[in-house]
Each structure stands twice: as structure tokens, then as C-alpha cells.
Amino acid sequence: MMNLPNPVSSPKPRVRFAPSPTGFLHVGSARTFIFNWLYARRTGGTMILRLDDTDVERNTDASVQSIFEGLEWLDLGWDEEYKQSARGALHRQMADAILRKGLAYRDFTPAHTGDSEKSGAQGTWLFNPGMREMSRDESDRRAAAGEPFALRFRVPREAGTVVRFTDAVYGEQVKAGADIEDFALLRSDGMPTYHLASCADDADLRISHIIRGQDHLSNTFKHVLIFQAAGYTPPQFAHLPLLVAPDGTKLSKRRHGPVVSVTTYRDAGFLPEAFINFLCLLGWSPKNDREHMSREELVGAFSLEGINRANAVVNFKEPATTAEETFDPKAIWLNAEHIRGLAIADLSQRLLPVVRQAGFAVAPERMLQITPLIRERIKLLRDVLTAADFFFVDQLPPYDPAELIPQKGDPAMALKVLQKAQAVLPNVEFRHDPLDQALRAAAQELGVKAGQMFQPIRVAVCGRKNAPPLFETLEVLGKETTLRRIEQALENLS
């Protein structure tokens, strides 16, 4: 899977998705992946997956697994794959080069103890004067003596110095050097920081476009500084508006829970293509009111110009109770749209594992018969379990016999109808048209409306009022099961 970069330098774009394996793949990361992928496919470029795993403390194998699991479900693929932890030599080499040019300095200040508590980040810390100004000789001497140090970038902070770049989404960006702190390049254990490793790899992998979340917009000034210090032209940047929760804050695994995990969508029965479609509509627009789009259509329509600047709310419900309530209604609608657009055979195949996983033994041929009856009635693949349950079970779960009583009818009518059905059905061929004719004729003989005839039968065979159309249902259920269930309904009624 580990590919070597193409040795022939190509003008085609090279983009990358660089997650850090510190948790499951969340929807914001998934969207970043998708936008990068779309851009690569649209332009005939190369999609690179790079695991940014330089934080040994927090990286876990479980997280790596979870990220791959999510990406595999998306089923988009990538062309090259790298692991940052295997490229340490390259990172140190770049740090060295920057130090030698005098653009970085050693900071012998002991590492801060309280790491994760934000209190330290509140003030306006820019640099440690004693360290920034230390002579080269003293610095070399102390380093040679084995004293640990962090390597910091010497940010040019003379009056009037600015760092600038043009973002493909946010436009011209300028920041005074005096407003950028002397960020670390190397930790005191010699490991590269994210900023260094990321830039060194982006330069080495000849990344042409960095498409990532807007939370990195202000970090980008540091990255521009690193690229320039190391003698590289910075790539094109394109920052994506953030995906935020209904409370307005950026989606976080810790605060918002499983709703932000890609696998949650998978497990709830989303189609990957629908999920991708939904994510694309968050922070990007094809500008022509199109919403339901296939992968191919998305590839054809995607452009950096279509990306918005304002954050987008993923409209899920915080205290989620049912799947319907958990997810953004538009995601559910889009999923239903994609389901309706699927060929019966295709949908059937995707439904089968869901049904089997729930513990029902269903033959593929039978699933193929059931699928057309529920395609317009399910929004998530998992809905098959509640929409078609009566096809799977041998014995219907108990239901209220009062349900058997038709509109504007009484128990006597229910009884009459079911008995009539019991009498007529054995001699009817169980296909749509014959059933239709026979049951309508029966209703007429009984002097009841068609609906009054159908409802008791529907409840008898399905166990509830809301179900797929009756004749098709009976056809799939078969004569034997139908008559048995009518018999049971009759017993329940008395």
C-alpha cells in the first residue's frame, strides 16, 4: 500500500488528507477528505493519505483502525499513503537547515508542566527573550553539554514585517510578524512538532494544494514562514468553513459524542454516496440549486470557487432519542432520495446484510421480492427492520385486535370481512391482479367499501395499519402464511 512518489514531476495537483489518529474519523474530517478527493479527481490530480502521527502519547492503533474503517466505508480511495512517524529524518533535516540559517533558535526553558489546561494559552506570549537573544556560541555549548532544548522559529518581528498568502477561499491574508509567537519546531525530546512535520512532508511530497479546515487559517502564517525558511514556495491554500454543532461551536468528539463519528452514520443505515452528498452541501454549493448528486456529478461540479466562508451547522439533535432525531433532517432526506434512486437489485443487496445482522434468515430471492415494496418507504437502510418486519418473522408479534376494525366499522364488520377473506382467498391465485379483483368483488358482495375490506386483512397479515400496498404484500407473503394469519386474527377477535 505504501507507494513511492512519482519521480516524474507533474503539473497535476497533489492534495492530501492528513488526519492525526487520536480518535474516530469525524464528519468534519470526512468532509475534508471528500473535498480533497473531489479536487484531485476533478483535476486529474493525486490524492494522498498521510497519517500525522507524531504525537506518540495520544496516538492509538484503535484510532488508526477507526479512521480506515470510516474511509473504507466512504469508498473513495486514495493514490499514495504515508505515515509521518516514519519520516522523522526528513523533519529533523529541515529543522537543521532552518537552524543553520539562523531562522530558528534553541530554547532551554524547561517544558511546561500543565499541558492541556488552557490557562497558559490565555495571555499573549510571543517568545522567551533570554532564549531568543542567546548567542550562537552559548547555545551551541549548552546543546553540546547535553542540555535539552526545544527548537523555536525566530519569527521576524521588526516593525512593518508581515507574512502574507492568498487563500483560495478566504482571499488575501496578512498578519504582522509581531502578532505571531515563536512557535516550536522540535520538542525537547527531538520529535518534530505538527507544524514542522506537516510542512516538511508537504514540501517533500510536493503537495500543490492544502485543503483543510478553517481552524488552521491562523496557523497558516506559521506554515508560510516555515516553507520560506526552508527554501520552498508555499503551496496553494484553501481553507474550508467549519462544521459546527447546533450550539454554534465546532464539532468535537468530546462535546458532541457519536453523532460526529462517520461510523455512526454507516451503522444507522446511510448510503455512503448519500452521506458524501450531504457533506458536500455543507460549505459548498454547485450554485445551480442542484442537491441530489451522484459521485460522478459531484466530481464534475466541484470547484474551490464554490466553497463558502461561513460556518455550516450540522443540524443534529443534542439529546438524541431515535435515529430520525439524531441526524440532520436533510441528511436523512438525501439518503431517502439516494435509496429511491437505487435499482431494486442493488438496494436489495445492501439491505440483505442489515436484515441478517438483525438475526433474520432471508434468502436473496425473497429480499429481491420485498425490496420494491419498501423502497419508497424507508429513509435509512435500517428502516427495513421496521418496514418489512412481518415478512421476516414466522409468528407476528402481538397487536391490539381493535386495529382490525375498519374505518367507520365495528367488530362485527371486521369479523365478516375476515371470514369472507378466509372463504375467498383459498381459490385465488396469489398475484396482484387476481387478488385485486377477488377482494374488490368480495367487498361488493359484503356491501362494504374497498378500504373497509382491505384494512382488516392488512392488519391481520402485517400486524399493523401502516404497511406496503396490500396485494403485493399478500403475493410475497404467500397463500399459506396469509391464511394462517387471518385465522389467528379471527381468534384474536373473539
Place this chain on the structure above:
RNA sequence: GUCCCCGUCGUCUAGCCUGGCCUAGGACAUCGCCCUUUCACGGCGGUAACACGGGUUCAAAUCCCGUCGGGGACGCCA
């Protein structure tokens, strides 16, 4: 605190750069009607937004300034 970004219906968005065609369009959600053997699908219709205040202009959602609001970054995390 410092710096950066953003602000059109409840939500996703079109329009903004290149002012007038905007009595602001589409979609989801919601409400109502129709279709109909139930449900669903489908069809039709309704409610609903240019954050606010100043400019500039014959004319501003669109340009300028300010205010307010929201978000993000500031770590030897990524």
C-alpha cells in the same frame, strides 16, 4: 487578553466580486390541500430571512465605515 475569520428563512444555500432584472430564488423541516385500500412516494399551495446603525448613489442584500453578535487560533496537541 491578542490576532484572524464570519453574519441572507429554524437549517443548508442562490444572489454580493461586475449596484437596478430581488415585491430576495431553491432545498430540507413545518403547516394545509390533492392523489390514494393504510403508510409512503408524487403534485399543488402557505408560513418564514438580507444582524443593526450610519454613509455613498437616482438606486444597496450587493460598495464604504461603525456597532453588535457568533466562531477560530494563540501548547515542547494536531
